Amino acid sequence: MNQTRPPxxxxxxxxxxxHVEKTFRGNVVALRDMNLAVNQGDFVSLLxxxxxxxxxxxxxxxxxxxPTSGRIEWTGGQSKDDLGVVFQEPTxxxxxxxxxxxxxxxxxxxxxxTDVKDDVLEALRLVGLEKFQRAFPRELSGGMKMRVSIAxxxxxxxxxxxxxxxxxxxxxxxxxxxxxxxxALREQIGCTIIFVTHSVFESVFLSDRIVVxxxxxxxxxxxxxxxxxxPRDEEFRTSADYAAHCREASEALHDAxxxxx
Amino acid sequence: xTIADTTPVTTEDQEELxxxxxxxxxxxxxxxxxxxxxxxxxxAWHLYVAINEVPHYVLPGPGLVAQKMVEDWGIxxxxxxxxxxxxxxxxxxxxxxxxxxxxxxxQSKWAELSFFPYAVILQVTPxxxxxxxxxxxxxxxxxxxxxxxxxxxxxxxxxxxTIGLKSADHNLSDLFTIYGATRWQRLRYLAAPSALPFFLGxxxxxxxxxxxxxxxxxxxxxxxxxxLGLASTLLEASYRFNFGRLYAALILISVMxxxxxxxxxLISHLALFRWHESALKRES
Numbered sequence: 386m387n388q389t390r391p392p393x394x395x396x397x398x399x400x401x402x403x404h405v406e407k408t409f410r411g412n413v414v415a416l417r418d419m420n421l422a423v424n425q426g427d428f429v430s431l432l433x434x435x436x437x438x439x440x441x442x443x444x445x446x447x448x449x450x451x452p453t454s455g456r457i458e459w460t461g462g463q464s465k466d467d468l469g470v471v472f473q474e475p476t477x478x479x480x481x482x483x484x485x486x487x488x489x490x491x492x493x494x495x496x497x498x499t500d501v502k503d504d505v506l507e508a509l510r511l512v513g514l515e516k517f518q519r520a521f522p523r524e525l526s527g528g529m530k531m532r533v534s535i536a537x538x539x540x541x542x543x544x545x546x547x548x549x550x551x552x553x554x555x556x557x558x559x560x561x562x563x564x565x566x567x568x569a570l571r572e573q574i575g576c577t578i579i580f581v582t583h584s585v586f587e588s589v590f591l592s593d594r595i596v597v598x599x600x601x602x603x604x605x606x607x608x609x610x611x612x613x614x615x616p617r618d619e620e621f622r623t624s625a626d627y628a629a630h631c632r633e634a635s636e637a638l639h640d641a642x643x644x645x646x
Numbered sequence: 647x648t649i650a651d652t653t654p655v656t657t658e659d660q661e662e663l664x665x666x667x668x669x670x671x672x673x674x675x676x677x678x679x680x681x682x683x684x685x686x687x688x689x690a691w692h693l694y695v696a697i698n699e700v701p702h703y704v705l706p707g708p709g710l711v712a713q714k715m716v717e718d719w720g721i722x723x724x725x726x727x728x729x730x731x732x733x734x735x736x737x738x739x740x741x742x743x744x745x746x747x748x749x750x751x752x753q754s755k756w757a758e759l760s761f762f763p764y765a766v767i768l769q770v771t772p773x774x775x776x777x778x779x780x781x782x783x784x785x786x787x788x789x790x791x792x793x794x795x796x797x798x799x800x801x802x803x804x805x806x807x808t809i810g811l812k813s814a815d816h817n818l819s820d821l822f823t824i825y826g827a828t829r830w831q832r833l834r835y836l837a838a839p840s841a842l843p844f845f846l847g848x849x850x851x852x853x854x855x856x857x858x859x860x861x862x863x864x865x866x867x868x869x870x871x872x873x874l875g876l877a878s879t880l881l882e883a884s885y886r887f888n889f890g891r892l893y894a895a896l897i898l899i900s901v902m903x904x905x906x907x908x909x910x911x912l913i914s915h916l917a918l919f920r921w922h923e924s925a926l927k928r929e930s
Contacts, residue, residue: 447824470824476817480839480921492835493825521921 390575393593393610396424398460399544399577400446405455407441407603414602415441419455421596421605423545423579428571430580430588430595432634434642438603439581443547446579459544466494469538469546473553475530477522477537483509484518487537501540508540509533511570528559535567539576548580552587564590565618572616585638589630590622597634599641606641609634703887711897714890721879722891726898729860729875732788733906736795737856743796744803744852745845751804752811752837753829769801773859777866791867795859802851810844811837843922846914853906861899876902 390396400423407416416438423429431439444450445457447468459467469490477486484498487508491501498505509515512532522530531551538546552560564587571578582588588595595609611630613621621627688708694700695707702710715722747765751758777794784790814836822832864877874882880895918924 447820449820449823468824470821472817472821474817476815476821478818478836478839480842489821489835490825493822493827493831523921523923 390426390615393424393427396426399423399425399427400460401456401458402442402446403456403458405442405445405452405457407438407445407450408453416445416452417602417604419603419605423577425544425577426575427594428578428580428592430582430592431598432582432585432588432595432638433598433603433606434583434600434638436600436603437598437641438600439598440549441603443549443579443581446545447547466490466541467544469541469543471531471534471538471546471548471551473550475522475527475534477530477533479522481521482518483514483520483522483525483533486522486533487540489537490541504540504542508536511539511573512536513566526559527555528563531555531563532566535570539570539574542574542576544577546576546578548578550581550583553583560587561622567591568615568617585631585634589627589634590617595634595637597637597641607637609637703889706890706893710890711893714888715894715897718891718894721874722876722894722898725874725876725879725895726902729857729864729877729899730902732791732795732860732863732875733856733902736792736799736859737853737906739792739796740799740803740852740856741849744800744848745807747800747804748807748811748841749833751808753833758808765801765804768797773798773862774866777863781867787867791860791863794863794866795856798859798862799852799856802855803845803848806844806848806851807841810841813844814840843918843924846910846917850907850910850914853910854903857899857903857906 400421402419402421405416405419406414408414419438419442421429421442431442433439441450445452447470448463478489481489484505485492487505488498488501491504492498506515506518509518512535514529514532514536517525517529517533522533525533534551538548552563555563568591570576580588580591589611592611595611596605597607597609598604599606609630613624613626613630692708695705700707706714747761751762773794776797777790780790780793781787784793811833818836819832822836827835860875861877864875865881876895876899880892880899883889883892883895
């Protein structure tokens with residue numbers, strides 16, 4: 386089911402962060418005055434050096450932490466099944482088979498496996514791992530474990546998927562493959578993604594919009610729109626358009642680093 | 647085919663063959679070497695006793711011990727059953743108590759703060775020192791002996807399981823929070839499986855300690871009411887200078903220890919071999 390996404394300026398709002406601040410132990414400012422609007426179908430990257438508050442922003446959105454001040458509002462309110470999360474590590478349960486790992490979000494809602502078997506297998510098919518459903522995580526490669534983690538995040542068809550540097554620990558070749566596959570996946574299921582990364586190239590290749598952030602204190606410096614149309618493939622990686630966007634994002638990141646120094 | 651093509655293949659084959667040979671030799675050596683040591687030791691023991699004409703009440707020869715083992719089997723076998731029952735019951739209660747307390751400690755910080763120091767005190771006080779008191783306050787001698795063995799065995803299970811329950815992956819724990827897991831779900835699906843390898847490590851130690859506890863309890867509390875276990879049989883044999891029976895009982899106690907250890911290792915292997923790092927066989 387190929388869902389057509391409306392153009393970027395005509396999408397329905399999903400999440401809005403207004404003047405969000407996070408301060409640790411009274412004085413360490415992790416995030417200052419962050420404003421971000423995420424619309425349905427967006428692929429938004431948070432790009433910045435370490436310490437810029439991009440992971441803090443994700444933890445605030447996921448509800449693992451509450452903002453010191455400011456508001457995070459969901460259109461139509463937030464419920465348990467709004468979120469899927471992918472961490473930097475695959476974060477699978479080593480004692481559980483691949484199917485049981487992907488079933489987990491349902492299981493924690495008290496849904497028996499037989500009721501959602503089709504959804505679980507469909508999610509595994511989407512990430513190309515239907516043949517490995519009976520395997521244990523240790524039998525899989527790093528890239529395959531990440532795929533299982535992605536399948537788990539999208540199995541409940543959440544309104545928003547948060548990804549915290551999911552491919553940072555993988556080798557370049559695997560990362561490119563997973564980037565391609567992630568975009569293909571998004572074309573198929575039309576999910577909304579907030580993607581944290583410190584790679585300019587990755588953010589340009591994947592996103593509609595790049596939110597460039599600076600450190601000490603963590604804050605948003607600039608937003609870069611990547612106007613190149615989807616689907617994007619290997620050809621896009623070598624295009625002049627891609628290079629131009631990379632330069633723009635790099636300059637913004639450079640400004641961010643310069644200010645921090 | 648040129649020589650350049652064939653040479654590397656042959657070398658590889660030879661390496662492979664050499665590896666197979668090494669593996670086969672290792673496999674045989676694993677059993678034969680300890681057996682050989684055992685045979686030589688028994689032989690040396692026999693020769694030492696025979697040549698020096700050591701009296702049997704100082705050191706009985708292996709022949710005499712074997713003879714006693716057969717002759718006294720009617721006494722030794724029931725004694726072994728009794729000590730075995732004591733050990734296994736103590737281990738069972740140690741698992742129940744250790745795991746139960748560990749769960750209580752991890753569920754409630756207050757419970758841990760209040761009671762953990764006392765669990766440590768119970769552990770560090772030598773059981774030989776407490777046993778006579780237990781004998782006085784507990785009427786039933788079997789229960790008293792059980793209590794002694796339990797005190798020794800439960801601590802490694804408690805401490806290992808407590809660490810294990812707290813060792814769940816932090817990101818997984820966050821994931822459970824995001825998906826709104828209940829306390830019970832978190833314990834059942836995250837903390838318990840994370841704790842399993844730690845618990846099984848504790849169980850291996852506790853198995854051996856339960857036997858030691860049972861032997862100590864039999865020594866201190868004696869045959870009064872407990873019936874005649876292996877340790878009390880051993881003690882009694884020493885009073886009667888029946889050193890053949892003493893050695894036979896000693897050997898049986900060792901055999902029990904080995905069997906318990908093997909059993910715990912087997913349980914551990916069966917529970918972990920599919921997924922845990924400790925059970926993985928690695929190439930080369």
